[in-house]
Structures are given as structure tokens and as C-alpha cells.
Amino acid sequence: MTIRQHTPLDLLRVLLMAMAFATASVAYSFEALISNERSGDLIHINPQGKTTHVVRICNRPRGMTKGATESDAVIACSDDNMIVVYDRSKRVITSSIESVPGAMNVSFHPTTGRIIVTNEGIAQASVYELDTGRLLAKLPTGLEPDGVVITNDGQTIFVASENAGLVHVFDGTSYQSKGLIRTNLRPRRIALLDQELWVSSEMGSRVEIFHVETLEKLDEVIFAPKGFRPEQMTPVDILFNPSANEAYVALGSANHVAVVDINSREITKYILVGRRAWGLGLSPDGKVLAVLNGLSDDFTFIDLDTKRPLLTKRAGLIPHSIEVFK
Amino acid sequence: MTKSRIAPAIAIFHREFDRFVKQKARCISAIVRPLLWLVVFAAGFRSVLGIAIQEPYETYITYDLYVTPGLIGMIALFNGMQSSLSMVYDRETGSMKLLMTAPISRRLLLTYKLLATASISTLQTYIFIGIAILYGVDLPWLGLLSGLPTIFIASYFIALIGLILASQIKELENFAGIMNFVIFPAFFLSSALYPLWQIRDTSEVVYQLAVFNPFTYVVESIRFGIHDTPLTHATAGLLSASIILSTIVHRLFTFGQTR
Numbered sequence: 364m365t366i367r368q369h370t371p372l373d374l375l376r377v378l379l380m381a382m383a384f385a386t387a388s389v390a391y392s393f394e395a396l397i398s399n400e401r402s403g404d405l406i407h408i409n410p411q412g413k414t415t416h417v418v419r420i421c422n423r424p425r426g427m428t429k430g431a432t433e434s435d436a437v438i439a440c441s442d443d444n445m446i447v448v449y450d451r452s453k454r455v456i457t458s459s460i461e462s463v464p465g466a467m468n469v470s471f472h473p474t475t476g477r478i479i480v481t482n483e484g485i486a487q488a489s490v491y492e493l494d495t496g497r498l499l500a501k502l503p504t505g506l507e508p509d510g511v512v513i514t515n516d517g518q519t520i521f522v523a524s525e526n527a528g529l530v531h532v533f534d535g536t537s538y539q540s541k542g543l544i545r546t547n548l549r550p551r552r553i554a555l556l557d558q559e560l561w562v563s564s565e566m567g568s569r570v571e572i573f574h575v576e577t578l579e580k581l582d583e584v585i586f587a588p589k590g591f592r593p594e595q596m597t598p599v600d601i602l603f604n605p606s607a608n609e610a611y612v613a614l615g616s617a618n619h620v621a622v623v624d625i626n627s628r629e630i631t632k633y634i635l636v637g638r639r640a641w642g643l644g645l646s647p648d649g650k651v652l653a654v655l656n657g658l659s660d661d662f663t664f665i666d667l668d669t670k671r672p673l674l675t676k677r678a679g680l681i682p683h684s685i686e687v688f689k
Numbered sequence: 690m691t692k693s694r695i696a697p698a699i700a701i702f703h704r705e706f707d708r709f710v711k712q713k714a715r716c717i718s719a720i721v722r723p724l725l726w727l728v729v730f731a732a733g734f735r736s737v738l739g740i741a742i743q744e745p746y747e748t749y750i751t752y753d754l755y756v757t758p759g760l761i762g763m764i765a766l767f768n769g770m771q772s773s774l775s776m777v778y779d780r781e782t783g784s785m786k787l788l789m790t791a792p793i794s795r796r797l798l799l800t801y802k803l804l805a806t807a808s809i810s811t812l813q814t815y816i817f818i819g820i821a822i823l824y825g826v827d828l829p830w831l832g833l834l835s836g837l838p839t840i841f842i843a844s845y846f847i848a849l850i851g852l853i854l855a856s857q858i859k860e861l862e863n864f865a866g867i868m869n870f871v872i873f874p875a876f877f878l879s880s881a882l883y884p885l886w887q888i889r890d891t892s893e894v895v896y897q898l899a900v901f902n903p904f905t906y907v908v909e910s911i912r913f914g915i916h917d918t919p920l921t922h923a924t925a926g927l928l929s930a931s932i933i934l935s936t937i938v939h940r941l942f943t944f945g946q947t948r
Contacts, residue, residue, distance in 0.1 A: 618749070635749050663748055671827075675748035 393646045395653055395687045396436050396451055397662060398424035399679025405438070405449060410651070412664055412676040418454060421447060426468030426481075427684035431493065436686055437478060439466035446480060448493070451688065460496040463489060470511045472535075479520055481508035488522045488531075490538065500538035505529045510552035510562075514575065523550040523562060530562055532578065542578050546571055554601040554610075556625070561601050563612065568596035570612055570623070584612075584623055588633045591617050599641040604667065605649040613640040613654060620654050622670060632670050636663040644685035655682040697793050698801045705772065705805035719768055719813045720820065723760035727821060731756050743884050745917035753826050757818075758912035759881025762904060764817055765810040765844040766872055772806040773851025774867060777858050796939040803848045803935070810844035811837070832915035839914030839924050843907040846927045849934050850903070856941035875904040880912075903930075 391410035398405055400423055407416040421440035430437045434452040446460040446469065465484035472478070477499065480489045488502040488511055502520065505527020513520045513535055520533040523546070530544035530553065544560075547567030554561045559581065560573040569585040586596040597615030603625070604611075610623040616639055622632040637656025640663075644653040651673070652665040660680055664673040709716060734752040746755075779788070788798065815833075822828055854871065878898045880888075885905070889896035899905050910923035 635751060637749055672748040 391646060391648075391651055393648075393651070393687050393689060394451065395644055395685055396427065396449075397642075397655065397678050397682050398427045398438055398684045399681060400425055400441075400657075400683040401680035404679050405436075406679055407451065407454075408653075408662070408676075410646075410664075412662075412674045414677070416454060417679070418449075420449065420456070421445065425683045426466070427686050428469050428471045428478075429686055429688070430471060431473065431476065433688055437469055437471055437493065438684075439463070439469045439480060441466055441483065446478065446491070458496070460491055460493075463491075468509055468511050470513055472513045472517050474515075475517050477513075477517075479511050479513055479522075481511050481522060483507055483509070486524070486527075488520070488533075490520075502531070502533050502538060504531045510550070512553045512555050512560075514555060519575065521553050521555075521560060523553050525549050525551060525565070530560075530573075544573055544578050547583075551599045552601055554603065556603050556607060556610075561610065563598040563601055565597045565599060565615065566594075568593050568598070570598055570601060570610075572628075582628055584621075584628050584630065586612070586614055586617070586621055586630065588617070588619065588621075588630075597639075600643040602643045602645050602652070604645070609667075611643055611645075611652055613643050615639055615641060618656075620652065620665065634665055634670060634672060636665075636672065637661050637675060642682065642684050644687040646687050647689045651687075653685050653687060655685055657681050657683070697798060698804075701788075701798070701801040702805045702808070705802070705809060708775075709809050715771065719764060720817055722767065723763050723817055724820060724824075726760055726763070727753060727756065727826070728824065743886065745913050751827075753821075753824075754828070755884075756882060757821055757826055757828065758915060759876075759879070759908050760821075761814045761817065761840060761911050762843065762847075762879075762881055762908045763876055764814045765807075765840070765847045765907070766875060766904065768810040768813055769806055769844060769847035769849075770851040770854075770867060770872055772809070773803075773848050773855045774858070776802075776852065776855045794939075796936065799852065799939050800935055803845055803852065806848040806851075807841055807845035810848070811841050814840050814844075828915060835917075835919050836911060836915035839910045839919045842924060842927050842931065843910055846903075846931045847907065849931055849938065852938055853934070853941060856938070875902060878902050879905040879908055881905075881908045903927075 393410055395408040396405055403419060403422050405418050405420040406414045409415050422442035424438050425441050426439040428437050430448055434450050436449045436451060438447050438449060440447060444462060444464050446463050446466055447456045448458045450457045463480055465482045467481045467483035470479045476493050478491050478493050482489055486504050486506050488504050488508055490500040491498055504522045505524030507525035508522050509525050510523040518535045520535050522531045528546055528548060530546055530550055532542040534541050546562050547564035547569055549565040551563045551565045558575050560575050562571050564571060569583050571580060572582045573580050586598060595617045598612045599615050600613040602611045608625050610625055612621045614621055618636060618638055619633040620636055620640055621630050624631050636654045638658035640654050641657050642655035650667055652667055654663045660678055661675050662678045662682060663675045666673050731753040879902050885896060885899055888899055906923040906926055910921060910927055913921045
């Protein structure tokens with residue numbers, strides 16, 4: 364049934380909505396890229412949530428990170444065993460690195476121009492020079508490595524292995540093992556916050572916080588909102604706001620994003636989003652949080668001033684990763 | 690408007706509001722009934738609708754937010770029916786004849802009665818909305834304003850339907866009959882509790898009944914009024930039907946007086 368169609372009342376309605384828009388909305392300026400795992404494409408999204416461009420990128424694009432310029436996105440193509448660099452301004456693939464087995468996630472270190480890729484099926488992470496595609500090192504990890512980060516100074520690399528329940532720590536120069544962090548069940552993603560390493564434990568319903576240098580566990584945040592079973596709490600992506608006082612954690616099957624006060628470690632709000640929220644992205648001004656809902660094939664924009672969802676729109680099939688550009 | 694027209698309006702409004710205030714049980718039950726649905730019924734479904742997006746909502750919503758416009762419609766439905774059907778009692782007790790001696794047209798008299806009923810319904814719904822917001826229902830503040838005309842029009846329309854029913858009922862033995870055969874079917878066979886697409890998913894017959902149920906348009910009009918705009922087909926339809934029926938409803942009443 365269609366209750367509302369285009370009518371002569373539209374003019375009045377548009378005027379009313381314009382008034383509401385003028386009083387209630389904020390103008391945002393950014394462009395987001397979303398990699399869609401099953402449809403094999405990349406979509407460009409404007410601040411209104413509209414898909415402005417769709418480009419076929421590769422088979423099973425998953426992890427994505429910003430590249431050397433504000434225009435570049437580096438994408439891990441899992442089923443094509445490759446890494447591609449996509450120029451969002453020209454809307455073309457500008458370079459690629461072949462023979463990267465089971466590329467799952469990718470992290471870029473801007474100062475040294477290196478990328479670290481997790482190779483999901485072979486329990487390994489690989490370090491490449493992005494410009495030349497030269498393989499610099501192979502880092503042995505536990506089974507199913509996923510999240511990977513490198514410290515700003517490039518001295519330490521952290522790799523989370525889902526199946527092993529470990530975070531492997533490597534020297535960023537010699538690529539030798541520096542240590543091992545035993546985590547709760549199924550560590551997925553890692554986020555660096557000054558001297559803290561936040562690790563999401565997908566089956567442990569929590570985020571654990573470790574010291575970057577000593578690797579000691581400092582704290583943990585357990586997600587247990589009323590009305591949900593613990594097994595529904597499957598945290599994956601973690602992001603921090605620019606002023607570093609709030610963390611956002613995508614809670615997977617709980618269909619919510621948790622807002623965590625970094626100082627008190629308290630969960631201040633759970634925000635309803637779509638099904639199986641995994642990927643997170645933040646607008647450059649830190650005002651909009653984008654959440655990818657992997658099972659409902661859509662994404663949600665959240666206004667971080669009000670902590671209210673602004674809109675939910677279609678993505679491609681199984682949206683995996685998002686990067687938000689100026 | 691001349692004084693002779695204002696005085697009966699004040700009298701009718703006063704009588705309706707006085708009756709509403711004095712009938713404390715009715716006053717409380719009008720608010721408690723939808724609150725029970727919101728607090729008890731919706732509690733079990735809170736995350737069910739987290740999987741659905743439909744106009745006018747821009748994103749995923751919780752069930753309590755979805756069901757609130759339906760519960761507002763429920764308030765208007767109960768109050769409208771109760772108030773209009775009280776005319777059957779008025780007719781039986783003879784107070785109706787007294788009312789009809791007012792020196793204004795019967796059409797205007799009934800319109801005043803309907804406006805008074807719609808005002809009480811609207812008042813009740815805003816008391817309910819206030820409690821719902823305190824309970825945690827995330828209603829948009831602007832929607833409280835934009836929803837006002839739709840709630841009033843919807844309340845007027847329901848009271849009007851009640852009046853038409855009242856004109857055809859000679860003796861009102863009990864209100865339960867009306868509840869069973871009018872209020873409950875109108876409420877359940879509508880989009881008040883579930884979106885129409887979800888109803889269609891399980892039963893095409895129930896879906897078609899809901900599409901032809903005027904109460905569906907009452908609920909959707911309120912829903913769009915609160916979350917988007919009051920200027921919708923549903924509201925326009927209710928308003929048109931209200932105006933047209935208001936001009937002829939007095940013909941359905943016979944009080945032994947012609948005018």
C-alpha cells in the first residue's frame with residue numbers, strides 16, 4: 364500500500380521539511396567509500412547517504428584504509444589475493460599488488476609508505492612497500508589473523524588472530540616478534556589510543572585494553588545491555604573521536620553501536636543500527652559516525668552531537684569496510 | 690459568530706470536559722490502557738522492529754517508537770467512541786432533548802460536540818505522549834508540534850464515525866459489544882501494531898482488511914505527522930471525509946424535532 368504519493372500538497376510539505384531542516388540539521392561535508400564483500404564493488408557515498416558512484420573493484424573486497432593521499436584508498440581483495448589502490452577522485456584503480464594470499468585487512472603507515480596485510484588463510488601478516496609492491500617481510504601469526512595496526516612511529520606492529528585468541532606483537536623495523544598478548548575469545552580488531560591498545564573480543568562480548576609498551580592488561584569494557592543475550596554481543600570495529608574522549612564499538616549481532624567514555628570506561632549509550640554492525644567510519648570533523656550493517660546490507664549515519672541515528676541507506680551486498688574522506 | 694452560536698459551543702465544551710474530569714475512572718483508564726500496551730506489550734518486542742525501515746522513518750527504530758502512533762490512535766478511538774456513543778444514553782435519559790432546544794442548527798450542535806470530543810482526545814494523547822517520553826520513547830520534539838493537527842483531525846474523524854454509529858443504535862445495552870465489533874477489529878486490523886508489509890508477509894486477507902480499514906489511515910496520518918509531515922494523503926483523506934460527513938451527519942439523527 365502506498366499511503367503517500369506525490370500530491371499538490373508536496374509544495375507545502377517541502378516548505379515544512381525545509382523549515383525543519385533549517386532548524387534541526389547540520390551541513391556535513393565528506394565522501395565515504397564502502398567496500399562490499401559479496402557484490403565485489405566499492406560505492407561512493409555523500410553526506411546525505413546517497414550513493415553517487417558504484418565501481419566494480421575485485422572479488423570479495425574487505426579491509427580498506429586510506430592511502431598516501433587524501434584521494435587514495437587501499438583495499439584488500441580476499442578472493443583475488445591482491446591489494447588494490449583506488450583513486451576516488453579519478454574513480455580508477457591506480458595500482459595493485461598481486462599474490463597477496465587471502466588478504467583480509469590492511470593498515471597503512473604514511474611515514475614509511477608501508478602496508479601491513481593480514482593473510483587470513485595462512486596465519487600470516489605481510490609487509491609491503493605500497494609504491495613498489497615489494498614484499499618486505501612475512502610475519503607469522505595465529506590462525507585467522509584479522510585486525511592489524513602499526514604505531515605512529517612505525518616501531519611496533521600488532522596483529523589480532525581470531526582463532527588463536529592472541530595479539531602478536533612485532534618490531535616495526537626488524538620484524539622480529541616482540542611479544543604476545545593473550546586476549547579473550549576471538550580478538551577481531553585493534554585500535555591504538557596513545558599508550559593504549561584496544562582489542563575487541565568478538566566472542567567475549569568485550570573490549571580489552573592493554574598497554575602498548577608493557578603489553579599488560581589495563582582494563583576491559585564488557586557489553587551487556589538489558590534485553591540482549593551475551594552471545595549477541597559480538598564487538599568488532601573500534602573507533603575513537605578526534606578529541607579522544609569517546610570510543611565507538613560496533614556490537615555485531617546486537618545491532619547496536621556502543622558509546623564508551625574513555626576516561627571512565629563507562630558505556631554511556633547504545634545506539635540502534637542495522638543487523639550485524641561491524642565496520643565503522645568517522646567523518647573528518649568527528650561529527651558523523653558511519654556504521655556498516657553486514658547482514659541488512661545497509662549503513663547508518665549517526666549524529667555524534669546528539670548520538671541519534673540520522674539515516675540508514677542501502678549499501679552493496681555485505682558491506683565490510685568504510686573510509687570517510689574530506 | 691454571534692453570541693447565540695458561541696454560548697451553546699461553550700456549554701457543550703464545558704459539559705464534555707466536565708464529564709471527562711468527573712469520570713475519573715474513564716480519565717485514568719484512557720491513559721493507563723495505552724501505557725500498558727507501551728510498557729508491557731511493547732517490552733517484549735523492543736528489538737523486533739530493529740530489522741525494519743519504512744517511511745516515514747529514516748533509520749532503524751525500536752518497537753516502542755513504532756507502536757506509539759498506533760496507541761495515540763487507540764486513545765482517540767476509545768474516547769471518540771465512548772463520547773459519541775454516550776449520545777445514546779443522552780437520548781435515553783432525555784438530556785438530548787434538552788440539548789436540542791438550543792437555538793442553533795443541529796448540524797452546528799453536533800459539530801461542537803465532535804470538536805469538544807476531539808479536543809479531549811487530543812488532550813489525552815498529549816498526556817500519554819508526555820508519559821511516553823518520560824518512559825524513554827524517543828519521539829522527535831518537532832513532531833509534537835507537527836503531529837498536533839493530524840491527531841486532532843484523526844480524533845475528530847473517529848468521533849464522527851462514533852456519532853454515525855450512535856445514530857443507528859437505539860439502545861446501548863453494553864459498551865462491550867462496540868469494543869468487540871468496532872474498536873478491537875479497527876485497532877487490530879490496522880498498521881497500529883505491525884507494519885502492513887509485515888502483515889502481508891503472513892496473511893494477504895488480513896493485509897487487505899487493513900488496507901480498507903480507515904483506522905490504518907488514522908494511524909499513518911498520525912505517524913507521518915509526528916515523524917515527517919502532517920501533509921499527507923492520509924490526513925487529506927481524513928480531513929475531506931470529516932468535512933463531508935459533518936455536513937450530513939445531522940440528518941441521521943431524529944429526536945422528534947425537525948429543523
